[in-house]
Amino acid sequence: MSLAALQHKVVTGLHRGGPAPCQLFADSRCEARFAVYRASYLANLTEALRDVYPVLDRLLGPDCFTGAARAYIAGHPSASGDLHDYGAAFAEFLGHLGPARGYAYLPDVARLEWLAHEAFHAAEAEPLALRRLGEIPPARYDTLRFRLHPSVRLLASAYPVQRIWQVNQPDHAGDPQVDLDAGGVRLAVYREGLLIALLPLSPGTYRLAEGCAGGADFAAACGQALEAEPELDPGEALYTLIHHKLLVDMNNEEEEGGIS
Amino acid sequence: MTAALHSAAVAIPARAGIGLRHPHYREMLARRPRLAFLEVHSENYFGAGGPPHHYLEQLRADYPLSLHGVGLSLGSADPLDRVHLAKLKTLVERYRPELVSEHLCWTSVGGMHTHDLLPLPYTEEAVRHVAGRIRQVQDTLGREILVENVSSYVQYAASTLSEWAFVAAVVGEAGCGLLLDVNNFYVNAVNHGFDPYEYLAAMPAERVREIHLAGFDRAEACLVDTHGNPVADPVWVLYRDAIARLGPRPTLIEWDTDIPPLDTLLAEAAKADRILERHHEPGRAAA
Numbered sequence: 001m002s003l004a005a006l007q008h009k010v011v012t013g014l015h016r017g018g019p020a021p022c023q024l025f026a027d028s029r030c031e032a033r034f035a036v037y038r039a040s041y042l043a044n045l046t047e048a049l050r051d052v053y054p055v056l057d058r059l060l061g062p063d064c065f066t067g068a069a070r071a072y073i074a075g076h077p078s079a080s081g082d083l084h085d086y087g088a089a090f091a092e093f094l095g096h097l098g099p100a101r102g103y104a105y106l107p108d109v110a111r112l113e114w115l116a117h118e119a120f121h122a123a124e125a126e127p128l129a130l131r132r133l134g135e136i137p138p139a140r141y142d143t144l145r146f147r148l149h150p151s152v153r154l155l156a157s158a159y160p161v162q163r164i165w166q167v168n169q170p171d172h173a174g175d176p177q178v179d180l181d182a183g184g185v186r187l188a189v190y191r192e193g194l195l196i197a198l199l200p201l202s203p204g205t206y207r208l209a210e211g212c213a214g215g216a217d218f219a220a221a222c223g224q225a226l227e228a229e230p231e232l233d234p235g236e237a238l239y240t241l242i243h244h245k246l247l248v249d250m251n252n253e254e255e256e257g258g259i260s
Numbered sequence: 261m262t263a264a265l266h267s268a269a270v271a272i273p274a275r276a277g278i279g280l281r282h283p284h285y286r287e288m289l290a291r292r293p294r295l296a297f298l299e300v301h302s303e304n305y306f307g308a309g310g311p312p313h314h315y316l317e318q319l320r321a322d323y324p325l326s327l328h329g330v331g332l333s334l335g336s337a338d339p340l341d342r343v344h345l346a347k348l349k350t351l352v353e354r355y356r357p358e359l360v361s362e363h364l365c366w367t368s369v370g371g372m373h374t375h376d377l378l379p380l381p382y383t384e385e386a387v388r389h390v391a392g393r394i395r396q397v398q399d400t401l402g403r404e405i406l407v408e409n410v411s412s413y414v415q416y417a418a419s420t421l422s423e424w425a426f427v428a429a430v431v432g433e434a435g436c437g438l439l440l441d442v443n444n445f446y447v448n449a450v451n452h453g454f455d456p457y458e459y460l461a462a463m464p465a466e467r468v469r470e471i472h473l474a475g476f477d478r479a480e481a482c483l484v485d486t487h488g489n490p491v492a493d494p495v496w497v498l499y500r501d502a503i504a505r506l507g508p509r510p511t512l513i514e515w516d517t518d519i520p521p522l523d524t525l526l527a528e529a530a531k532a533d534r535i536l537e538r539h540h541e542p543g544r545a546a547a
Contacts, residue, residue, distance in 0.1 A: 001418060003386060004337035007369035007378075014374055025414045032481035033413040033451075037376055044375045078373040081331025081344045082303045121307025150308070194311045 014041045015077055045073045048083045052117045053090060055109055055168040068097060084121065088114060105159035105180065112161050115153035115189040116196045122151035127245035133238075142219035144250045146212045146238070151191040152246050154209055158184040162198050188246055199244055204229025205237040209246065272297045272324045272358045272470075274508035275536055276529035279328075279515060284522045285315040292322055293526055297358065299326040299512050305355075306347045316355070326359035326470065326512070327351060328439075331373065332397070334407065335366035335380045335390045345400055352401055359470060359510075361406035361439045362397070364390065364430060379412035382419035382426035387433060394434035406437035406469050411444040411476075411485035415452055423448060424462035431467050438464065440506075441472035442499045443492075444485060451482040456498055465506045473499060473532060474514040488517035491528060500535050508536045 006024060013021045013034065020034035027033055046069040050057050057065045072093050078086045091110035094100050100107075127149060136144065155161070160182040167176045186206035188199040201209065207228040211221025222234040241247050275296035280288065282304075298319060305312050305327075332344055352360055365377040380386045398405055409427050421429070423445075431438045440463055449456035475489025491499075491513070503509070513528040 002337070003381070003389060004369065006381060006416070006418065007337050007366060010378060011369050011372050011374060014376070015372065024416055024418070026417045026419075027414050029481045030414060036413050036479060036482065036484055037378070040376050041374050048375075078375060079371055081333055081341055081368060081373055082306050082347070083331070083375050084303065084306065121310045121312070123308035124313075151310075191310060194314060 014038055015074075042070065042073065044083065045078060045086060046070065049087045049090060052087050053110060053113045054170075055113055055165055056090075056094075056106065058168045059103075059106070059109065059164075064099075068094065068100070071097065084117075087117075090114065105157075105161065105164065108155070108157040108159050108161050109164055112155055112157070112165055112187070112189065112198075115155055119151040119153055119189050119191045119196055122191065125150050125248045128242055128247040128249055130239075130242050132249075133242070142217065144218045145215060146218065146221075146241070146247050146250045148209065148213050149190060149246055149248050152209070152213075153189040154187070154206065154213065155189055156184065156186045156206065160185060162187055162200060165198060188244070190244075190246060192245070197244075199246075201240070202229055202232065202237070204232030204234075205240055208232075208234065208237045209241060212241075212247065272326070272510040274510055274540070276511045276513065276532040277323075277326070278513045278525045278529050280316070280319065281516070281519050282312070282315075283519050284525075285311075285319075287522050288319055289315065291522075293522075295323060295526075295529060296510055297324040297326055297512075299328050299359075299514075302327045302329040302348055302351055302360075303331050305351055320355055325355055325357040326361065326510075327355065327357045328408075329360075329362040330377070331367060331375070332362050333367040333373070334362050334364065334393050334397070335378075335386065336368050337366075337389075338369055338371065340393055340396055341368075345397060349401055352403070359406060359437075359439075360401065360403065361408055361437075361470065362394075363410050364407040364427065365410040377410045379410060379414070379416070380426075381416035382421040382423055384420070384429075387421075387426060387429045391430050391433035394430070394436050398434075398436060404435075404437050406439040407431065407434070408439035408441050408472065409444050410441070411447040411451075411483075413451055413482045413484070422454070422458075422462075423452075424459040428462050428464055431464055436467075437469040438467040439470045439472060440468050440502065440509075441474070442502055443472065443474045443476060443495050446492075446495050446498055447476050447483045447485050457501070460498070460502055460505060463502075463506070468506050468509055471499070471502065471506075471509045471511045472514055473511060473528070474516075486517050487514050490524075491531075496531070496535075499532070503535055503539045508539050511536065 009021045009024060014037060020031050022030040046066055049069045072090055076089055091107045094110050095107040162185050163178050167178055186201045188201055190197055204225040208221050208225040211224050225232055273296045277295050277297035280298040280300050363377050365379060367374055445459045446456050473491045474487040475491055477484045477486045511532045513525055515525060
């Protein structure tokens with residue numbers, strides 16, 4: 001048997017379960033010993049998911065979370081040698097999971113936790129200082145392309161996921177109640193120092209940030225932002241993004257490579 | 261500590277170090293205990309930024325560093341994972357570690373990753389296959405890597421070599437270093453019924469750059485290498501004899517599950533140091 005064929009049989013046995021591929025092994029206690037590998041395979045992936053989704057773990061309870069994780073693992077083998085890459089499709093999976101259907105906010109909580117996971121490991125970058133903006137003649141603002149800080153992720157949800165996230169942090173001491181009918185939220189998810197921060201944004205400010213993320217120049221991004229929120233003051237929205245250090249620098253079409 | 265000690269060419273002193281794990285980041289920074297080196301799992305630093313790098317950069321300034329990979333899957337029948345290797349190369353260039361190691365095992369096939377350190381069949385074919393891939397990794401990184409012998413709970417019917425002959429053959433053919441995990445070959449000796457001293461005698465002393473010590477658990481069917489306990493007494497005895505045979509080597513205390521207080525790790529490291537001190541050759545400076 002080739003090395004590839006042998007390895008495929010082992011991986012199939014680990015992933016699908018069922019009888020151990022004992023024809024490969026010389027051990028008399030093969031079933032029990034292969035079970036050690038199988039348990040370790042499932043535990044590694046389950047705990048990787050629990051690490052990324054601690055709020056879901058609290059919401060579902062550890063046993064129910066483990067059940068959901070096992071069902072996810074069955075349909076989603078790991079595709080990377082870096083365990084931190086595992087679990088990106090958990091939100092979508094929860095949306096289709098029968099027992100979770102009565103809890104429509106769970107997929108958005110999962111989305112928020114995955115974005116927080118990405119933000120946690122994202123690159124460092126010097127935030128855009130307000131004074132840099134002052135050095136640009138206002139007539140040239142329209143062509144500036146502001147860029148989001150590498151740790152910034154954007155999430156819009158029809159549920160109060162920021163509140164759900166906050167009351168399920170280990171150090172939350174206040175009222176644990178969440179009003180699920182409180183309405184949706186548009187969030188910037190980012191790293192502030194060593195911690196994850198969530199900042200609610202107005203519809204127009206959120207669209208402005210989306211425009212920056214998509215590479216739009218300031219004029220185009222403002223146009224989209226005003227469509228989302230006609231009464232928006234674009235200058236104030238830009239200030240909000242700069243004040244919270246969500247922008248890094250800007251590319252000006254006349255100045256290759258940006259100005260910062 | 262001098263800047264020169266941090267160039268990759270300088271060896272780690274033959275004393276004890278510990279695996280750096282995130283529950284100990286802050287305490288390590290505050291206390292900076294005397295240790296010969298720190299070792300981290302390479303993949304935990306594959307992200308571009310954030311707290312892992314924030315802490316490692318500060319600690320690396322004070323300690324020699326060993327990068328220990330768990331996901332490259334050296335023994336896989338798949339083509340070498342160039343994306344994973346590129347991330348490792350980026351990390352190696354960022355920290356310029358004194359040692360870089362991977363496991364002599366496979367963890368994936370057909371693009372499916374098990375995140376488990378699975379043994380290879382001990383055959384001439386597997387020796388050639390994995391040695392070729394180790395050379396590829398060394399060529400890409402532009403430096404020597406170490407490979408670590410892994411624990412195992414099963415033996416392949418297809419194996420034609422002993423595990424110790426396999427390990428020695430791979431290291432010889434690849435021209436790499438050996439990270440000898442004493443706990444792993446003790447666990448295998450119990451699980452598979454061989455003499456650990458026969459294994460030890462077959463290890464190429466001049467290739468052994470580092471030693472690992474960890475604790476196992478006892479399951480119903482075999483010993484399981486959980487890294488969740490103190491180093492077992494028979495493993496300390498075997499370690500003492502390994503040092504007597506190989507000479508003193510940088511020695512790592514590994515603990516990955518149920519991570520204990522830092523002081524527990526430091527006490528284990530001190531125990532290894534006492535054994536190492538007894539075997540330092542006269543006139544050979546120990547840092």
